[in-house]
Amino acid sequence: MNVFESVRDAVTARQAAEAFGIRVNRSGMACCPFHDDKHPSMKLDKRFHCFGCQDDGDAIDFTAKFFDLSKKDAAEKLADTFGIVYENTGFRPRDRPPKPKVSPAQEYRQAEERCFRVYCDYAHLLQKWKEAFAPKSPDEVWDDRFVEACQRLDYIEYVLDEIFLSGTIKDRAEFVKTHGEEVINLERRIFKLTAGRTGGGIEGGQGDRAEPAHPEAKPRHRLDARAL
Ligand SMILES: [Zn+2]
Structure with a gap:
């Protein structure tokens, strides 16, 4: 699988957002970093959707927008952040979830x-x-x-x-x-x-x-x- 497929398979929009410091509450809602959001209006799960500015996408879209990167650079940044292997052959999903739970x-x-x-x-x-x-x-x-x-x-x-x-x-x-x-x-x-x-x-x-x-x-x- 290429970097896009590998990253989409392994990382949810929510995991990406949390890795970059966005605080997601128990209902999976967060303050949207893409508009001036005072109350959480972005829902994050496998994908993200903002009910305020209507922004929407997957982990790669989120990362690209958050850091102002191309989709490819965003996918590579996520692969790097989460330690995802993305060779064309021999891709193995990691045995454990990307981020261990921290106290x-x-x-x-x-x-x-x-x-x-x-x-x-x-x-x-x-x-x-x-x-x-x-x-x-x-x-x-x-x-x-x-x-x-x-x-x-x-x-x-x-x-x-x-x-x-x-x-x-x-x-x-x-x-x-x-x-x-x-x-x-x-x-x-x-x-x-x-x-x-x-x-x-x-x-x-x-x-x-x-x-x-x-x-x-x-x-x-x-x-x-x-x-x-
Ligand atoms: Zn928004």
């Missing part, structure tokens, strides 16, 4: 590690932007990336130092609990900026200015250092 404690630890990793990646990106896109003369129009770095870097470094490195478990848990959506949005954006595009990378031209697929899908919880 709530492990789940929390993974969420915290992920949150920390995403904030570290974002801090590095902002540090690079602050240097690479600093205005060269007083009348130069400021690059958006330089502005973002100036506005956000202090706060992101504050979070890393004061909450993740020297905070208590309670501080970290509270932060992880309340910033899940921001972490997902940041992770997706960083993925697109650093790996998702040809000619991407932070020194690239216009091509690396990733925007969410839907204008209304922009992160809703943008934090400002001054708000603290």
